[in-house]
Amino acid sequence: MPRDSRRTRIAQAVLAASVLLLSACGAPGPGGGDDSAEGAVKGQVTFQTWNLKARFQKYFDGVIKDFEKKYPGTEVKWIDQPAEGYPQKLSADAAAGTLPDVVNVSPDLAYPLAKAGLALDIGKAAGKYRTEYLDGAWQSQEMPGLPGVYAFPWYLNTGPMFYNKALFRRAGLDPAKPPTTYDGLFADALTMARNSDRKIAMLAGTPSIEDFGRYGVRLMDARGTAFTFNEPKGVELLTRYKELYAAGALDSQALTSVAESAGRKFAQQSVAMNPGSALDLENFKRDAPGLYENVGITDAVNNTGKANMYVQGLMVNAQSKVKPAAVALAHFVTDRQNQMAFARQVTVFPSTKGALDDPYFTKEDGTDATRVRVAAAKSLKTAVNYTPVVLSDQMKTVLRNAVARALQGRQSPQAALDSAAAQCDRLLKTG
Amino acid sequence: MRRSAPGGDARERGRGTAIRPHLPTSPWLFLAPGLLVVGGFSLYPFVSTVAHSFTDARTLTVGQFTGGANYREMLHDPMFWTGLRNSLLYVLGVVPPLVVLPLLLALLVRRSVPGIAFFRAAFYLPVVASVVVVGLIWVWLLDDRGLINALLGVLGFGRVGFLSDPWLLLLSAMAVTVWKGLGYYMIVYLAALTQVPRELHEACAVDGAGPVRRFVTVTVPAVRSTMVLVAALSAVNACKVFSEVYLMAGATGGPGGEDTTLVMLVQQAGTGLSGRVGYASALSVVVFVLTLGLMLLVLRANRREDR
Numbered sequence: 181m182p183r184d185s186r187r188t189r190i191a192q193a194v195l196a197a198s199v200l201l202l203s204a205c206g207a208p209g210p211g212g213g214d215d216s217a218e219g220a221v222k223g224q225v226t227f228q229t230w231n232l233k234a235r236f237q238k239y240f241d242g243v244i245k246d247f248e249k250k251y252p253g254t255e256v257k258w259i260d261q262p263a264e265g266y267p268q269k270l271s272a273d274a275a276a277g278t279l280p281d282v283v284n285v286s287p288d289l290a291y292p293l294a295k296a297g298l299a300l301d302i303g304k305a306a307g308k309y310r311t312e313y314l315d316g317a318w319q320s321q322e323m324p325g326l327p328g329v330y331a332f333p334w335y336l337n338t339g340p341m342f343y344n345k346a347l348f349r350r351a352g353l354d355p356a357k358p359p360t361t362y363d364g365l366f367a368d369a370l371t372m373a374r375n376s377d378r379k380i381a382m383l384a385g386t387p388s389i390e391d392f393g394r395y396g397v398r399l400m401d402a403r404g405t406a407f408t409f410n411e412p413k414g415v416e417l418l419t420r421y422k423e424l425y426a427a428g429a430l431d432s433q434a435l436t437s438v439a440e441s442a443g444r445k446f447a448q449q450s451v452a453m454n455p456g457s458a459l460d461l462e463n464f465k466r467d468a469p470g471l472y473e474n475v476g477i478t479d480a481v482n483n484t485g486k487a488n489m490y491v492q493g494l495m496v497n498a499q500s501k502v503k504p505a506a507v508a509l510a511h512f513v514t515d516r517q518n519q520m521a522f523a524r525q526v527t528v529f530p531s532t533k534g535a536l537d538d539p540y541f542t543k544e545d546g547t548d549a550t551r552v553r554v555a556a557a558k559s560l561k562t563a564v565n566y567t568p569v570v571l572s573d574q575m576k577t578v579l580r581n582a583v584a585r586a587l588q589g590r591q592s593p594q595a596a597l598d599s600a601a602a603q604c605d606r607l608l609k610t611g
Numbered sequence: 612m613r614r615s616a617p618g619g620d621a622r623e624r625g626r627g628t629a630i631r632p633h634l635p636t637s638p639w640l641f642l643a644p645g646l647l648v649v650g651g652f653s654l655y656p657f658v659s660t661v662a663h664s665f666t667d668a669r670t671l672t673v674g675q676f677t678g679g680a681n682y683r684e685m686l687h688d689p690m691f692w693t694g695l696r697n698s699l700l701y702v703l704g705v706v707p708p709l710v711v712l713p714l715l716l717a718l719l720v721r722r723s724v725p726g727i728a729f730f731r732a733a734f735y736l737p738v739v740a741s742v743v744v745v746g747l748i749w750v751w752l753l754d755d756r757g758l759i760n761a762l763l764g765v766l767g768f769g770r771v772g773f774l775s776d777p778w779l780l781l782l783s784a785m786a787v788t789v790w791k792g793l794g795y796y797m798i799v800y801l802a803a804l805t806q807v808p809r810e811l812h813e814a815c816a817v818d819g820a821g822p823v824r825r826f827v828t829v830t831v832p833a834v835r836s837t838m839v840l841v842a843a844l845s846a847v848n849a850c851k852v853f854s855e856v857y858l859m860a861g862a863t864g865g866p867g868g869e870d871t872t873l874v875m876l877v878q879q880a881g882t883g884l885s886g887r888v889g890y891a892s893a894l895s896v897v898v899f900v901l902t903l904g905l906m907l908l909v910l911r912a913n914r915r916e917d918r
Contacts, residue, residue, distance in 0.1 A: 267882075268883065271882070274671055275670060275671065292671055296672060432770075432772060433755055433772075433774055436775070436780075436861040436865060436866055438861055438862070573879075573882070574883070574885060581863055581867045581868040584866045584868075590867065607887075610667065
């Protein structure tokens with residue numbers, strides 16, 4: 181055989197093998213899984229949580245033991261993943277076909293998995309449990325453009341706003357009356373910047389998609405097919421934030437701020453208000469006792485009267501080989517009894533019906549912890565999840581960059597938001 | 612002296628057992644482990660990346676062939692041009708100091724004076740330190756309320772936005788890259804300097820040349836090939852910079868993405884459950900071409916100098 185011909189054949193073989201290998205990668209696509217979960221509850225179930233083992237190992241060991249006792253013949257293998265890089269871990273597992281049977285997800289993480297056919301339609305497979313959960317929590321697991329419900333609702337949270345009473349007092353603001361609306365926030369922020377000679381900023385970051393939602397901006401059209409945050413109300417919000425940035429009412433590093441750096445600025449007492457959770461309160465007590473003495477807690481500002489709700493869910497892998505056991509486990513972990521027990525471990529809130537009326541969530545005992553808990557539980561009853569589930573990490577970056585360009589004056593708020601909405605729409609369509 | 616094959620030697624030693632000549636496949640069997648590693652971990656990912664760059668693949672969906680659509684989109688993506696500009700600026704900002712400063716440092720620490728080992732170790736320390744740790748330390752130092760701004764305040768200067776001004780942020784990241792790389796290239800130069808004949812320096816000194824003159828006429832020509840190597844290595848690393856910019860400018864790549872680099876764009880586009888693997892692959896191919904181009908440029912410049 182001539183040498184050139186042999187080389188050509190080898191090259192063709194390599195190319196063909198590459199194409200075959202490449203085409204073998206990836207997930208099955210929508211409808212790839214079977215939505216039935218009938219059958220015997222038995223076998224080994226892998227259960228993945230998101231950064232919960234370090235603090236709640238005892239609780240989960242107990243839940244798993246109870247489950248295995250209730251369903252003889254089952255064995256739960258619990259995996260916990262660190263907070264950082266969780267979406268990357270999920271995407272790697274999903275692409276490799278090694279997604280655990282039951283996976284802890286937020287709705288924005290569940291959406292691409294459901295779209296790729298990797299999330300079991302709980303509405304079909306376990307619709308009988310629907311009445312056990314709060315309507316809002318169940319609906320938060322519905323995905324635009326997809327027919328089902330793709331995770332059992334698990335724990336809920338709503339972030340309170342912390343503020344520094346001493347900084348408020350020093351700036352001539354009433355520490356007993358923190359702002360509750362955006363107008364109040366903007367006025368107080370400008371006063372704070374002026375009276376502190378721009379040394380103390382009211383906020384550490386720029387407005388996120390949740391701020392747009394709480395301000396009353398319509399984020400997407402009714403069908404969830406196009407972004408509308410560039411409507412006049414959105415432009416108005418960004419224009420107000422631009423004024424704050426120019427006046428020094430936002431931290432000078434606000435344009436690149438992340439939750440961790442914003443928390444640090446608040447702990448350093450260079451920023452007067454910051455969103456957080458009950459966990460932060462414990463950290464202040466331990467790491468910044470000077471701040472802890474002066475910290476005030478209030479609801480996150482909003483113009484809609486509805487707080488933002490953070491939702492966690494348990495998704496069942498549509499390709500699981502032990503679907504009946506996986507569905508049983510996901511339901512068991514999220515049932516009223518286990519959710520209540522979890523809520524007593526940490527300040528999270530159950531998504532089961534009637535649980536928020538438990539005295540544990542309605543009666544204060546004078547401590548900060550119960551104050552935060554009761555206030556949050558009250559606001560959760562009307563809370564909504566403002567973050568559209570279709571908003572991917574790429575879209576969040578697009579919006580953050582647009583906001584930064586507007587605040588720097590490199591683009592008008594209208595032009596920046598128009599451009600961001602167009603880019604997000606394009607990403608949504610090509611997704 | 613007559614040379615013979617190993618089999619022949621055995622026969623000559625008279626052991627009486629003839630060793631058969633090797634099979635035609637023997638070399639391939641020896642090569643197989645290496646080929647498998649190179650093929651599996653270098654060649655396949657490379658071919659896969661190039662192939663994906665012509666598709667609309669996403670993290671969870673197999674892509675369809677889209678021809679050059681990703682490359683055309685790149686041309687109209689303002690963030691791509693920002694990333695390309697910053698990557699090239701990074702090369703320009705980082706390579707010259709990393710070629711010159713470690714050489715000066717090596718000349719300083721090659722002397723045998725008491726306690727010099729401490730300084731050699733101190734200069735090398737940033738190389739072994741984790742880039743994340745180093746990045747975070749510099750973030751704390753350069754923060755608007757960090758140590759450096761506090762010192763500037765004491766000296767009567769205003770606050771400098773090292774981490775809030777896009778240009779200062781990029782320069783700060785470059786400074787960290789240079790600071791972290793100094794020790795590594797210093798060691799490379801120390802090895803090269805041991806090859807420079809002492810007689811040349813002595814002859815030059817006898818002719819009346821001062822230290823600067825000796826540096827320019829003796830040291831630099833003697834270590835020129837090492838300088839080219841350092842330039843090539845630092846240019847490749849600068850082209851691929853990610854950690855320093857990510858840690859200092861944040862995940863968005865600075866205010867409004869103004870400090871983003873090409874590799875940061877690859878990360879932004881290609882990761883997560885909705886990652887655009889096809890577009891990220893196309894960006895990766897551009898980074899590869901850019902890196903290769905820079906290497907060839909440096910080597911070509913060196914060859915011209917040799918002539």
